[in-house]
Amino acid sequence: MAQKYCPREIERKWQDRWAAEHLYEVRDDDSRPKFYALTMFPYTSGDLHIGHWYAMAPSDVYARFKRMQGYNTLHPMGFDAFGLPAENAAISHGIHPYQWTMRNIENMRRQLKRIGAIYDWSREGGTCLPDYYKWTQWFFLKLYQAGLAYRAKAPVNWCSECQTVLANEQVIEDGLCERCDTPVTKKELEQWFFRITKYAEELLRYSRVDWPEHIKIMQTNWIGKSKGAEVSFWLEHEGVDQKEVRVFTTRPDTILGVTFFILAPEHPLVCQLTVPARKAEVDEYVAWCRRQTEYERVALGREKTGVFLGSYVVNPLSGERVPIWIADYVLPSYGTGAIMGVPAHDGRDLEFARKFNLPVRVVIAPVDWSGPELTEAYAGSGTMVNSGEFNGLPSEQGSEAICALLEEKGWGKRAVTYHLRDWLVSRQRYWGAPIPIIHCDKCGMVPVPEEDLPVLLPADAEFRPTGESPLKYCQSFVNSACPRCGGSARRETDTMDTFVCSSWYFLRYTSPGTKDAPFDAAKMRSWLPVDLYSGGAEHAVMHLLYARFFTKALRDMGLVDFDEPFSRLVNQGTIIYHSDKMSKSRGNVVAPDEYVAELGADAVRGYLMFIGPWELGGEWNDRGIVGVSRWLNRVWSLITTDYAGRAVDPEADKELLHLLHKTIKKVTIDLENFRFNTMLASLMEFTNYLSRVRERGVVADPLWHETIRCLLLLIAPAAPHLAEELWTTRGHPYSIHNQLWPEYDEEMASEEEITLAIQVNGKLRDKVLVPASISETEAKDLALGRDRVKAYIDGKKLNRVIYVPKRVVNIVVAPL
Template sequence: MIDRYNPQELDRKWQQRWEKDKLYQVSDDDPRPKWYALTMYPYPSGDLHIGHWYALAPSDVHARFKRMQGYNVLHPMGFDAFGLPAENAAIQRGIHPFTWTMQNIENMRRQLRNIGAIYDWSREVVTCLPEYYKWTEWFFLKLYEAGLAYRGKAPVNWCPKCQTVLANEQVLSSGLCERCNTTVTRRDLEQWFFRITKYADEMMNFDGIDWPERIQIMQRNWIGRSEGTEISFALDHPGVPEKEIRVFTTRPDTTFGVTFMVFAPEHPLVAVLTSPDKKAEVDAYIERARRLSEIERLSTEKEKDGVFIGSYCTNRLNGEKVPIWIADYVLLSYGTGAVMGVPAHDERDFLFVKKYGIPIRVVIAPPDWHGEELEEAYIEEGTLVNSGQFDGLPSKQSIEAISDFLEEKNWGKRTVSYRLRDWLISRQRYWGAPIPMVYCDKCGIVPVPEADLPVLLPEDAEFRPTGESPLKYHEQFVNTTCPRCGGPGKRETDTMDTFMCSSWYFLRYTSPDTNDAPFDDDKLKFWMPVDLYTGGAEHAVMHLFYSRFFIKALRDIGIVDFDEPFIRLFNQGIIIAEKQKMSKSLGNVVTPDEYVTELGADTVRAYLMFLAPWEQGGEWNDSSISGISRWLNRIWQLVLGGYRPDGKATPSDTEKAERELSRVTHQTIRRVTQDVEKFRFNVMLSALMEYSNCLAKVKETGSVSTQTWEGSIDILLRLLAPTAPHLTEELWERTGRRYSIHNQPWPQWDETLAKDEEITLVVQVNGKLRDRITVPVSITEDELPQLLQEKATKATAYLEGKKILKQIYVPGRLINFVVQ
C-alpha cells in the first residue's frame, strides 16, 4: 500500500532542499540564452493575499517553463517599500514607517517562500533602503542635469482643517476629507516636474515591443495627441500688458462662429480681466471650482455653467467683440487654458449658451440647411457660411485655408497639442526618497553633489496627526549648507512619487550589490531589456508609462542603450471574492496560508490557474478547489500505484494501443506547450487532466507495454512540473528518476505522431447540423459523395427530392449543402 500524498511535508522538504542546493540561483555568465521574466513587485502591505498569489504563481509557472526550455532565467522579487500606508500607520499607531515596512517585508518574505517559486532571494530589492534610494536620488540629479526636471505650480488637495495635503484616495467621493469630513479644496504649490511631454511623440510608438493592443490604445489616448491651430484673439485691456489670448482648436474652420471665450477659472488673467462689478460672482465661482475634482468638472453629465467676467477680446477674423467667461469644464492644464466658444458646432459650447442666451452663429452649413435654428450642435463637415472670404468652401479645405491665412497674418500657428501633462513627482510626505536639492538665498536652486548622496531621511521625524510633511519641521534636516557657496541653505522637503522608485527597480535586479553605481553596466547589458513583464492592467497608464519614459530619458542621457524596458507585456486579471473585489474594509480577503497548509502550495497554484483565463481573473471559490486537490491526489495514485500490462493482449492490439497513446501524448505536449506560451493556463490544465484521465484508462486495461507506460508518466510529470513543482519533484524521486525534475528539458512533440488518423466530418443542410461521419484524414472531396451515400443516411434524407444549389466543403471539418 502506498502512503498518502502529504503536501505539507513535501512543500517543506523540497523548499528546503532547493534552497540548500541553490537550485534556483541565477548566474550572470551562463552560455544558455538569457530570459528576464519580471513580475510587478508587491507593496509590503503586511499580508500576502490570494491576489498576490494570482499575480505571482502563474508568472512562476511560465518562468519555470522557460527554464526547462533551456533558458538562463532571471525571475527576481523585491518590495515597493515607500508609500502612503506606512505613513498612515505612523500617524494612527505611532509606529515608525521604517519599522512598520520592514516588519511587513519580513512577514511577506516568509509567505512568498510558500509559493515555491524560483525567486533568487540573493537579488532582492527593497526601495526604502538607503542603498536603493541613494540611486533614486541620483537618477533625479541626472534628469535634472539633462534639463528634464523643472519647478512649476500645480494644485494639490488641501484640507483646511488638517492643514495638510491629501492624496486623491484620501478625499471621499463627496469631496470631504476622510479624516475630518471637511470640504477639501485645491491649493497651488511650487513642485517638481519631469518633462515627460518631450517624449510624447516617441511614446505613441510601440514598434518592436509586444504589448496588448488595449494597453497601447490606453497609452495613446492618455497622450492624446491632436493636431490643430493656435489662434490669437486680440486683447486690449487697460493696465494689462498681454495683448492677445491664444486658444488651441482642432476646428479653425469654425472660427467665424465664435460668440464667446472661456477661460479656466484658475487662469492667471482672470484676476486682472474681471470687472469690479463681477468680482464677487467670479470669486465665488472660482472657489466652487476649486472644490470639484477633474472628473466632476469634465463630466458631460454635469450641467455646464460659468460666469461672464465683464471683459472682451476681439476675433481678428471678423473684428467682433467676444465676451470672456470662465467655466469649470475648461482646464488650465490642457492646451492654453482657454478655449473659443463655438456653440453651433461644439456640443459642450451648445449646452453652455442655451443656459445663458449667448448667440449661436452657424458657420458650417449642414446639408439642406436653410438658415433655421439648430436643435443641437452640428459637428460634422459641411460648407462654410457667415465666414467672410471663406464662404462656400468645404469645411475640410477651409481648415487648411483659414490656418494658412492666420499664419500669413501672424494671427495663429499650426501646432500639436497633447492631453498628456508633465509628470508631477513632488509629494509633501516623509516616506519617500528625498529630492536632493538645496535652496540657497544667494545661489538659488542647487543640486546636492553626487558625492553627498544619499540625502538620508532623518530617523527621528515626528508624525503628527495634522500638519504638513514631517521633514518640513525637522530643523536638522531642513537647515544645511549650500553646496555651491557654503552659506546657509534649506533642503527641499518634498519627497519623490513612488512611481519614481518603480521606474528603475528592474535595472537594479541585474546587479543588486553594486555600490558605486545604480547597476553594473555589463550585467545590465546582459539581462536587459526585460523579456516578459507581467502584472495588473491597472498600471496601464501610470507605472507602465513612466517606466517607458524613464528608460528613454536614460537612453538620451547615455546611461542605457535600449529604447524600451519591457519587450513583452501581459496583464493578468483580478481575483474577487463573494462577487466583490477583495478588500480589508469589506472583510472578504482570502488569505492563502490556510489553504496552503491544508492542501499544499501546488494545489493553490494550480487552482488559481484553473479557475479562469489568467487575463480575465475570476472569483475565488472554496468548493471548486477540491477538484484540483482530488486531481493531484489521483496523479499521486496513478504514478505510484504500479502498472501491470495485460498479458493476454495480442501484439497488434498492443501496437494499436501504443500508437493511440503516443498520439494523445504528442497532442498533449503540443497543447500544453502552446497554452503556456499564450498564458492559457486554465486550458493547459484541462489538457493535462484529459491526459491523466486517458492514462488512468490505459492503466486499468494494461493495454500498453511497461516501457511505454513509463515514458508517458515521464512526460506527464515534466509537463506538470512548472505547475506543481513539489509534487512532481517527489514523484520524480520516488520513481527512481534523477534529481531534479526542474533541471529536465521540456518535452518536444512530433507533428507526425500527433496527427489524427480519423476525423469527424460534419454534414450540414442549409447550415443545420444533420449528420456526422467518421472519415480518414486523407479523404479528398472526390471521395465524398460515395462516403455520404454509405454513411450519412440521415443527412441524405434531408436532400431527398431537393435541388442542391451549392455545396461548401471545408476539408477536415464539414460539408454544407445549400438546397432549394
C-alpha cells in the same frame, strides 16, 4: 500500495532543499540564451492575498517553462516599499514607517516563499532601503541636470483645517477631508515635475514592443494627441498689459462660428479681465471650482456652469467682439487653458450657449443642410458657410486655408497638443525618497552633490496626526549647508512619488549589490530589456508609461542602450471580491495561507491557473479548488502505483503515443500563450486517459514509463513540488527543474481520423467518422448519401454544398 500524497510534507522538504542548494540562483556568466521574466513587485501592504498569488503563480509557471526550454532565466522579486499607508500606520499605531515596512516585508517574503517560485532571493530589493533610494535620488539629479526635472506651481488638495496637503485617497465622498470632514479645496504649491511630455511623441510609438492592443490603445488615449491650431484672440482691456490670449482648437475651420470665449477658472488672466461689478460672482465661482475634482468637471452629462467676466476678446478673423466667460469644463491643464466657444459645432459649447442664451452660428454645413438651426451640435466635416471668403470650401480645406492665413498674419500657427501632462513627482510626505535639493538664500536651488547621496530620511522625525510632512518640522533634516557657498541652507522636504522608485527597479535586479552605480553596465546590457513583464491591468497607464519614459530619458543620457524596458507585456485580470478589486486598502482580502495549509501550494497554484483565462481575472470563489487537488491526487496514485502491461496491444501503444504528443503540443502552445486554464484541462484529460490505460494494462512497459516521465516534465512548471517528489521517487536524478522540456512530433500529434459534421441549411443533421485525408469530393459525396441527410434534402433544390476541410459539410437546399 505507496504512501499517500501529503503536500505539506513534500512542499516543505523541497523548498528547503531548493533553497539550501541554491537551485534557483541565477548566474550572469551562463552561456545559454537569457530570459528575463519579471512580475510587478508587490506593495508592502502587510499580507499577501489571493490577488498577489494570482499575479505571481502563473507568471512563475511561465518562467519555469522558459527555464526548462533551456533559457538562463532571471525571475527576481522585491518590494515596492515607500508610500502613504506606512505613514498612516505611523500616525495611528505609533510605529515608525521603517519598522512597519520591514516587518511587512519579512512577513510577505515568508509568504512568497510558500508559492514555490523560482525567485532568486539573492537579488531581492526594496525601494525604501538607502542602498536603493540613493540611486533613485541619483536619477533625480541626472534628470535635473538634463533639464527633465523642474519646479512649478500646481494645484494640490488642501485641507484648511489640517493645514495640509491630501492625497486623492484622503479626500472622502463629497470632497471632504477624511480626518476632519472639512471641504477640501485646491491650493497652488511649488511642485517638482518630470518633463514626460518631451517624450509624448515617442511614447506613442510601439513598434519595438509586443504588447496587448488594448494597453497600447489606453496609453495612446492617455497621451491624447490632437492636431489643430493655436490662435490669438485680441485683448483691448484697459490696465491689462497683455494684448492677446491664446486658444488651442482642433477645428480652425470653425473660428468664424465663435460666439463666446471661455477661460479656465484658474487662468492667470481671470482676475485682470473681471470687471469690478462682476468680481464677487466670479470669485465665488472660482472658489466653488476649486472644490471639484477634474473628472466631475469634465463629465458630459453635467449641467453646464459658468460666469461672464464682463469683458471681451476680439476674433482676429472677423474683428468681432465676443464675451469672455469662465467655466469649469475648461481645464487649466489642457491646451492653453482657454477655448473659443463654437456652439454650432461642439456639443459642450452648445449646451453652454443654450444655458446662458448665447448665439449659435452655423459655419459648417452638413450634407443636405438647408439653413435652419441645428438641433444638435454638428461636429463632422462639411461645407463652410457664413464664413466670408471661405464659403463653399470643404471644411478640411478650409482648415488648411485658415491655418495658412493665421500663420501669414502672425495671428496663430498650426499646433499639436497632448492630454499628457508633465509628471508631478513631489509629495509632501515623509515615507518616500527625499528629493536631493538644497535651497540656499544666496545660491537658490542647489543639487546635493553625488558624493553626499543618499540624503537619508531622519530616524527622529515625529509623526503627528496633523498630516503635515514630518520632514518639515525635523530640524536635523531641514537645516543644512549650501554645497556651493557653504552658508546655511534648507533641505527640500518633499519626497518622491513611489512611481519614481518603480520606474527603474527592473535595472537594479541585474546587479543588486553594485555600490558605485545604480547597476553594473555590462550586466544590465546582458539582461535587459525585460523579455516578459506581467502584472495587474490597473497599471496599464501610469506605471507602465512612467517606466517607458524613464527608460527613454536614461537612453538619451547614455545610461542604457535600449528604447523600451519591457519587450513583451501581459496583464493578468483583476481578482474581484465582494464586487471590488481585492486589496488591503479596500479591506476585502482573502489569505491564501489556509488553502495552502490544507491542500498545498501546488493545488493553489493550479486552481489559480484553472479558474479562467489569466487576462480576465474575476470574482474570487473557492468552489472547485478541490477539483485541482483531486487531480493532483490522481496524478500521485497513477504514478506511485506499479504498472504492468498485462494485455499489451500495439493499437493501444499507437493511441497512447498519439495522445502523448498531442498533449505535449497542446501544453507547450498553451503555455506560450498564457492559456494556463486550458493547459491544465488537457493535462487532466490526459491523466484520466492514462488511468484507464493503467487499469487495462494495454501498453508496453517501456512506453508507459516514458509517458510518465514526459507527464511529470509537463506538470513540473505548474506543480513543481509534486513533480519533484515523483521524479525522484521514480529514480530520476535531482532535479526535475533542471531538465529540458519535452519535444513533440508534429506528425504523431496529428489526428488520423476526424469527425465530420454534416449540416443541412446550417443545422447539424449527422456526424461521420472519416480518415483525416478525405478529399473534398469524397466528403461531399459521403454527406449527400447519408440516410439522415436524405430525409432533409429529398424533393428540394440543391443550391450548393460547402466543405470546410476536416470540419463540416453544409448542404444548402431550397424548396422546389
